[in-house]
Amino acid sequence: MTRPVQSKTTTRTGLDYAVLNSVTLSSTEPVLVGQESSSTKSVGIQKLAGMFVKRLLTQSGSNTIEYTEGTQFPSLLGNVGGDVDALYVACKNAVDTVSEQLIFEQGSTASLTTDEQLASANIENFNYDESASTLEFSVNIFNREGEGATLQLPSIVIT
Numbered sequence: 001m002t003r004p005v006q007s008k009t010t011t012r013t014g015l016d017y018a019v020l021n022s023v024t025l026s027s028t029e030p031v032l033v034g035q036e037s038s039s040t041k042s043v044g045i046q047k048l049a050g051m052f053v054k055r056l057l058t059q060s061g062s063n064t065i066e067y068t069e070g071t072q073f074p075s076l077l078g079n080v081g082g083d084v085d086a087l088y089v090a091c092k093n094a095v096d097t098v099s100e101q102l103i104f105e106q107g108s109t110a111s112l113t114t115d116e117q118l119a120s121a122n123i124e125n126f127n128y129d130e131s132a133s134t135l136e137f138s139v140n141i142f143n144r145e146g147e148g149a150t151l152q153l154p155s156i157v158i159t
Contacts, residue, residue, distance in 0.1 A: 048143050055070055
Protein backbone atom coordinates (compact mmCIF):
# COMPACT_ATOMS: atom_id res chain seq x y z
CA MET A 1 0.00 0.00 0.00
CA THR A 2 1.39 3.40 -0.93
CA ARG A 3 0.24 6.70 0.45
CA PRO A 4 0.85 10.25 -0.70
CA VAL A 5 2.30 12.93 1.52
CA GLN A 6 -0.17 14.04 4.15
CA SER A 7 -1.77 17.34 3.31
CA LYS A 8 -2.95 18.24 6.80
CA THR A 9 -2.00 16.81 10.17
CA THR A 10 -3.90 17.53 13.36
CA THR A 11 -3.17 16.39 16.90
CA ARG A 12 -6.07 15.12 18.98
CA THR A 13 -5.47 13.88 22.52
CA GLY A 14 -1.87 13.02 21.77
CA LEU A 15 -2.64 11.17 18.52
CA ASP A 16 -1.64 12.50 15.14
CA TYR A 17 -4.19 11.93 12.44
CA ALA A 18 -4.24 13.24 8.93
CA VAL A 19 -6.65 14.25 6.23
CA LEU A 20 -5.20 12.93 2.98
CA ASN A 21 -5.77 14.12 -0.55
CA SER A 22 -5.78 10.54 -1.82
CA VAL A 23 -4.88 6.98 -0.97
CA THR A 24 -3.50 4.59 -3.58
CA LEU A 25 -3.60 0.88 -2.90
CA SER A 26 -0.92 -1.02 -4.78
CA SER A 27 -2.06 -4.41 -3.55
CA THR A 28 -5.47 -5.92 -2.95
CA GLU A 29 -4.09 -8.92 -1.07
CA PRO A 30 -5.48 -9.33 2.45
CA VAL A 31 -2.93 -8.77 5.19
CA LEU A 32 -2.88 -10.94 8.29
CA VAL A 33 -1.28 -9.45 11.35
CA GLY A 34 1.52 -10.70 13.53
CA GLN A 35 3.60 -13.78 13.11
CA GLU A 36 3.31 -16.37 10.36
CA SER A 37 2.22 -19.84 11.32
CA SER A 38 2.62 -23.10 9.46
CA SER A 39 -0.69 -24.44 10.79
CA THR A 40 -4.12 -23.38 9.63
CA LYS A 41 -5.32 -22.84 13.19
CA SER A 42 -4.73 -19.38 14.59
CA VAL A 43 -2.89 -19.31 17.90
CA GLY A 44 -1.26 -16.69 20.08
CA ILE A 45 -1.32 -13.12 18.84
CA GLN A 46 -3.02 -14.18 15.58
CA LYS A 47 -5.93 -15.68 17.49
CA LEU A 48 -6.17 -12.54 19.61
CA ALA A 49 -6.13 -10.38 16.46
CA GLY A 50 -8.96 -12.41 14.96
CA MET A 51 -11.05 -12.12 18.11
CA PHE A 52 -10.43 -8.36 18.23
CA VAL A 53 -11.37 -7.70 14.60
CA LYS A 54 -14.46 -9.92 14.83
CA ARG A 55 -15.72 -7.96 17.82
CA LEU A 56 -14.86 -4.60 16.28
CA LEU A 57 -16.83 -5.28 13.09
CA THR A 58 -19.77 -7.05 14.75
CA GLN A 59 -22.79 -4.84 15.34
CA SER A 60 -23.73 -4.90 19.02
CA GLY A 61 -26.87 -6.97 19.53
CA SER A 62 -26.61 -8.82 16.21
CA ASN A 63 -25.33 -12.06 17.77
CA THR A 64 -28.43 -13.72 19.23
CA ILE A 65 -26.38 -16.01 21.48
CA GLU A 66 -24.01 -13.35 22.83
CA TYR A 67 -26.04 -10.17 22.32
CA THR A 68 -23.54 -8.02 24.25
CA GLU A 69 -20.72 -8.96 21.86
CA GLY A 70 -19.67 -6.31 19.38
CA THR A 71 -19.76 -2.54 19.11
CA GLN A 72 -21.85 0.28 17.69
CA PHE A 73 -18.99 1.02 15.27
CA PRO A 74 -20.58 -0.48 12.11
CA SER A 75 -23.77 1.58 12.49
CA LEU A 76 -21.99 4.79 13.53
CA LEU A 77 -19.97 5.13 10.36
CA GLY A 78 -22.87 6.26 8.19
CA ASN A 79 -24.11 8.65 10.86
CA VAL A 80 -21.01 10.75 11.44
CA GLY A 81 -20.38 11.66 7.79
CA GLY A 82 -17.19 13.57 7.17
CA ASP A 83 -16.80 14.98 10.69
CA VAL A 84 -13.22 13.91 11.44
CA ASP A 85 -13.54 14.40 15.19
CA ALA A 86 -16.73 12.33 15.34
CA LEU A 87 -15.10 9.60 13.23
CA TYR A 88 -12.11 9.49 15.56
CA VAL A 89 -14.34 9.31 18.65
CA ALA A 90 -16.41 6.50 17.06
CA CYS A 91 -13.23 4.52 16.31
CA LYS A 92 -11.74 5.11 19.76
CA ASN A 93 -14.97 4.16 21.51
CA ALA A 94 -15.21 0.96 19.46
CA VAL A 95 -11.59 0.00 20.24
CA ASP A 96 -12.16 0.70 23.94
CA THR A 97 -15.40 -1.32 23.95
CA VAL A 98 -13.74 -4.34 22.35
CA SER A 99 -10.83 -4.09 24.81
CA GLU A 100 -13.21 -4.00 27.78
CA GLN A 101 -15.22 -6.96 26.46
CA LEU A 102 -12.18 -9.15 25.81
CA ILE A 103 -10.42 -8.32 29.08
CA PHE A 104 -13.61 -8.98 31.07
CA GLU A 105 -14.29 -12.31 29.34
CA GLN A 106 -10.75 -13.63 29.50
CA GLY A 107 -10.93 -13.49 33.28
CA SER A 108 -13.47 -16.32 33.19
CA THR A 109 -12.09 -18.25 30.20
CA ALA A 110 -9.47 -20.81 31.14
CA SER A 111 -9.03 -22.00 27.54
CA LEU A 112 -7.07 -18.92 26.43
CA THR A 113 -3.31 -18.90 26.94
CA THR A 114 -1.64 -15.66 28.05
CA ASP A 115 -0.45 -15.00 24.49
CA GLU A 116 -4.12 -15.08 23.41
CA GLN A 117 -5.27 -12.67 26.13
CA LEU A 118 -5.49 -8.93 25.52
CA ALA A 119 -3.45 -6.61 27.71
CA SER A 120 -4.13 -3.36 25.83
CA ALA A 121 -5.17 -1.82 22.52
CA ASN A 122 -4.88 1.64 21.06
CA ILE A 123 -5.35 3.44 17.76
CA GLU A 124 -2.04 3.75 15.91
CA ASN A 125 -2.92 5.61 12.71
CA PHE A 126 -6.09 7.43 11.78
CA ASN A 127 -6.51 8.74 8.23
CA TYR A 128 -9.61 10.22 6.65
CA ASP A 129 -9.56 11.11 2.95
CA GLU A 130 -12.12 13.88 2.52
CA SER A 131 -12.23 13.81 -1.29
CA ALA A 132 -12.95 10.06 -1.46
CA SER A 133 -14.82 9.88 1.87
CA THR A 134 -12.70 6.92 2.98
CA LEU A 135 -11.41 6.10 6.42
CA GLU A 136 -8.38 3.99 7.27
CA PHE A 137 -7.09 3.27 10.73
CA SER A 138 -4.91 0.74 12.46
CA VAL A 139 -4.97 -0.59 15.98
CA ASN A 140 -2.02 -1.81 18.03
CA ILE A 141 -2.89 -4.74 20.26
CA PHE A 142 -0.68 -6.29 22.93
CA ASN A 143 -1.13 -9.63 24.65
CA ARG A 144 -0.25 -10.51 28.23
CA GLU A 145 3.10 -11.94 27.04
CA GLY A 146 4.12 -8.49 25.81
CA GLU A 147 3.82 -9.37 22.11
CA GLY A 148 2.20 -6.82 19.86
CA ALA A 149 0.56 -6.69 16.47
CA THR A 150 -0.83 -3.94 14.29
CA LEU A 151 -4.29 -4.49 12.82
CA GLN A 152 -4.64 -2.50 9.60
CA LEU A 153 -8.30 -2.19 8.76
CA PRO A 154 -9.18 -1.93 5.08
CA SER A 155 -10.43 1.35 3.64
CA ILE A 156 -13.96 2.08 4.77
CA VAL A 157 -16.15 4.30 2.60
CA ILE A 158 -18.07 6.82 4.71
CA THR A 159 -21.39 7.84 3.18
